Amino acid sequence: MAAAAVNTDKANPEGGDESASSASASGEVLPFAAIYRQYFDFVWSSVRRLGVSPASMDDVVQEVFIVIHARLHTLQHAETLRSWIYGVTRRTVSGYHRARRVKDASAVALAVEPSVQQLPRTPFDLVEQNDQVKLLFSLLEELEEPKREVFSMVELDDLTVPEIAEILEIPLNTAYSRLRAARQAFEEALARHSARSVRGR
């Protein structure tokens, strides 16, 4: 996905082409230190929301910023910086989950490894202190994956719909309609939860 956000990625998969550094050289892109300050919260929240365990947060967030640092010169359009960072984050977290699967499973056990759907997608399992947070993520679990993804990206990661359309490589109208459906599904899930709570009293 990040490859879509950074036009030079496909042409320069190893990031070793110094000719692609025009964006940073021209000053269109923020210096890395400024990016760190400005986007740390965004990266951290996204990494956590994407299901990285608290014990691994530091490592994964560092990894995201290392990739950003190394590949910033490939960013041609400064206005896509946030969606580009999100793409880097998403891929890094995806790699983390895959590495964990490989690590956790023995060679034989790989045959019965859990599917992606069974992996923690949210910090729900890890957040015990807040009933509202638990409720939020339990409701999100009821949504279909495409809707949950868009809902979470807008409501929790604070991305705009055009950014989401770019990251997910879907038409803008599709992104809007998916968000509308996701919000509706979330409200319905909340209504069902409320109804169950009332009946349980």
Add this chain to the structure above:
Amino acid sequence: MSQLNPKSEELVRAGRAALRPTDADRERVFQALQPRLGGNLEPQGIEPLSTAPAKASLTIGKLTAALVGMSVAGAAVYVMLQSKLPPANPAANGAVTLEAIPQEAVDPTPGTAPSALPPGPPSNEKRAPAAPRSADSLAKEIAMLSQASADLHAGRPAAALTVLDEHQRKFPHGELVQERTSGRIQALCALGRMTEAQAELARLTRTSPNSPHLARARKACGSGATQKE
């Protein structure tokens, strides 16, 4: 575009608050990041791989090349597995399945599409007379190299080297010798052990001059290693 009702918004606010980092998180990660970036947080500080001298410190360019290289190695492992594993019923014999190792399992680096990998040219490397290899031993090799890749990816070259050494002990003439050597070179470079890295690189150049891992291993160590071959 419809908006959320107040109760939903309240839940979302709680979720955002729970996900937010603390100042301590920000500072801790920053302090940990500094040495990993060679103490230079400006992108201009990255030395181009084509001109960077070999030196003991791990530059971000080297690390990135290492990650890319190991990603490639991991994808190559997958490709090899596809071609070498006999069809098997995992439920019957517990053998690893192709589907069990996703192609991108060790490809966290953006823009590194395994599908773009060039097929490896024939190697000149002489291997020991091939004893029949079971899918199980190959799967074990893959698991070890995947672990090494994950360690490299996570910035733990020493741990990666330990795994690779273990692989060498267990599979001295394994199917994935080139991948192991490539990973070893990258780990050694990351640790600043350039002399050893150059020796390994020279050996790989000698035994497998056409290996697709060669160029990436060179990149991982900067041009200095290449020039000293």
